[in-house]
Amino acid sequence: MIRIGNASGFYGDRLSAMREQLEGGDLDVLTGDYLAELTMLILGRDRMKDSQLGYAKTFLRQMEDCLGLALDKGVKIVVNAGGLNPEGLARKLDAKVGYVTGDDLKARFPEALTANAYLGAWEIADCLDQGAQVVVTGRVTDASLVVGPAAAHFGWARDDWDKLAGATVAGHVLECGTQATGGNYSFFTEIDTTKPGFPIAEIDEDGSCLITKHDGTGGTVTTDTVTAQLLYEIGAPEYLGPDVTTHFDTIKLEQHPRGVRISETKGSPPPDTLKVCLNTLGGFRNSTTFVLTGLDVDAKADLVKRQLQQAIGDEGLTWTLARTDQTDAPTEEQASALLHVTIKTTDPKRAKGFSRAAIELALASYPGFHVTAPPSDGTPFGVYKAAYVNRDEVSAKAVLL
Amino acid sequence: MKRPLGTIAGARSGDKGGDANLGVWVRTEEAYEWLSTFLTKEKLKELLPEAQEVTRYDLPNLKALNFVLHGLLGEGVASSTRFDPQAKALGEWLRSREVEIPEELL
Numbered sequence: 001m002i003r004i005g006n007a008s009g010f011y012g013d014r015l016s017a018m019r020e021q022l023e024g025g026d027l028d029v030l031t032g033d034y035l036a037e038l039t040m041l042i043l044g045r046d047r048m049k050d051s052q053l054g055y056a057k058t059f060l061r062q063m064e065d066c067l068g069l070a071l072d073k074g075v076k077i078v079v080n081a082g083g084l085n086p087e088g089l090a091r092k093l094d095a096k097v098g099y100v101t102g103d104d105l106k107a108r109f110p111e112a113l114t115a116n117a118y119l120g121a122w123e124i125a126d127c128l129d130q131g132a133q134v135v136v137t138g139r140v141t142d143a144s145l146v147v148g149p150a151a152a153h154f155g156w157a158r159d160d161w162d163k164l165a166g167a168t169v170a171g172h173v174l175e176c177g178t179q180a181t182g183g184n185y186s187f188f189t190e191i192d193t194t195k196p197g198f199p200i201a202e203i204d205e206d207g208s209c210l211i212t213k214h215d216g217t218g219g220t221v222t223t224d225t226v227t228a229q230l231l232y233e234i235g236a237p238e239y240l241g242p243d244v245t246t247h248f249d250t251i252k253l254e255q256h257p258r259g260v261r262i263s264e265t266k267g268s269p270p271p272d273t274l275k276v277c278l279n280t281l282g283g284f285r286n287s288t289t290f291v292l293t294g295l296d297v298d299a300k301a302d303l304v305k306r307q308l309q310q311a312i313g314d315e316g317l318t319w320t321l322a323r324t325d326q327t328d329a330p331t332e333e334q335a336s337a338l339l340h341v342t343i344k345t346t347d348p349k350r351a352k353g354f355s356r357a358a359i360e361l362a363l364a365s366y367p368g369f370h371v372t373a374p375p376s377d378g379t380p381f382g383v384y385k386a387a388y389v390n391r392d393e394v395s396a397k398a399v400l401l
Numbered sequence: 402m403k404r405p406l407g408t409i410a411g412a413r414s415g416d417k418g419g420d421a422n423l424g425v426w427v428r429t430e431e432a433y434e435w436l437s438t439f440l441t442k443e444k445l446k447e448l449l450p451e452a453q454e455v456t457r458y459d460l461p462n463l464k465a466l467n468f469v470l471h472g473l474l475g476e477g478v479a480s481s482t483r484f485d486p487q488a489k490a491l492g493e494w495l496r497s498r499e500v501e502i503p504e505e506l507l
Contacts, residue, residue, distance in 0.1 A: 037416075227463050231422075235422065282479075320482070344482070385477075
């Protein structure tokens with residue numbers, strides 16, 4: 001059995017989770033996911049400002065605090081915090097570090113700000129086989145962070161489909177941290193989720209696992225909390241990944257005194273193509289929210305729309321009137337509707353001009369004019385797209401420093 | 402009896418590019434039998450009128466249905482002008498909709 005924990009479900013998750021997982025009990029490997037679709041865009045913009053950046057900076061802070069502790073306890077660290085610059089991050093860590101590279105396909109998609117193939121588990125396994133104490137990757141599938149260490153530990157073959165599928169399910173349950181242990185959970189009133197603990201998968205040689213968490217941590221692990229996380233961000237029951245296709249309609253869950261047993265998961269060969277996460281700059285956006293209180297809400301909305309359109313033109317404006325108001329309301333807030341307006345434009349000057357145009361209306365528009373937050377100077381926005389490339393166009397590599 | 406769907410069903414939702422996914426699950430076999438008949442994709446669109454093109458996938462082993470709401474989020478979270486651009490609360494919205502639930506399931 002290998003005991004793999006998770007200490008991060010996104011870039012910005014609980015900073016102390018790394019220490020909590022290391023001090024809370026035994027682990028073999030501690031993983032962390034830092035990369036959402038949106039994060040790649042954020043890191044892409046970091047990298048534009050400074051080519052040395054492009055990785056998840058919070059992970060570095062966690063390592064300053066915890067790397068010594070992890071090394072002392074013999075816990076290996078496997079994270080995708082490398083983002084767009086795994087080598088840059090790897091070189092900042094004082095340990096035997098391996099990194100995974102080859103996901104960056106910007107040369108193939110020059111129009112994109114970021115273009116990264118979703119790599120799999122085998123380069124992570126390679127790094128661990130070569131003795132890495134810490135493995136940092138760029139864009140790998142979230143589940144690979146768990147599949148890689150399990151595959152290395154048990155010496156699985158690349159066509160051990162059921163085992164790889166079982167570990168993929170474990171990885172999917174862990175990848176969002178406390179979403180597996182009662183965080184963000186529909187039936188939260190039935191449990192104590194004040195501070196849910198981070199999840200752990202105890203994976204067996206056959207790929208089955210026990211989802212659990214350290215004793216004394218908050219939240220809970222039940223078939224319900226695990227089901228909730230299994231349903232997160234999935235599509236068809238054939239869950240496609242770079243290493244295996246996992247059949248979510250074969251998963252069996254059973255309540256166990258220490259958590260939830262997951263078994264019987266079936267796997268089959270993965271597709272011939274790899275998914276690519278593409279972020280392009282879509283233009284500039286800006287937005288504000290007008291508060292419309294009391295009588296004549298529709299007419300108030302019409303007036304301010306006409307005025308803003310006259311000032312900056314109609315193109316690229318999206319209006320949403322949220323009728324949150326009640327008639328004859330006992331509080332001012334309950335008497336108010338919200339009119340959201342967003343501008344999306346290729347012209348940064350127009351995005352900035354939007355603010356001025358909106359604020360200039362302050363004494364010249366509907367009675368009771370105010371906004372919930374003043375508009376800013378406008379910010380660039382990204383457009384996300386998935387693309388697919390043949391496997392032979394991607395050369396993933398494990399590098400040991 | 403007319404009750405919020407969330408009285409007996411849990412849900413979790415999220416984003417994949419411009420699509421949203423919405424998983425719904427129940428806790429007994431009887432409830433799943435009812436849910437899988439009741440919550441067709443047409444019914445889902447009726448309960449969530451903002452949904453356009455919907456695909457439903459069945460996961461009887463998890464007593465769950467997974468819906469993909471195509472195009473709900475436009476070109477993804479960074480670009481979307483939709484309220485809740487990552488569809489985080491879509492499931493809780495669905496759970497609050499009142500539907501006719503057989504009394505023996507309550």
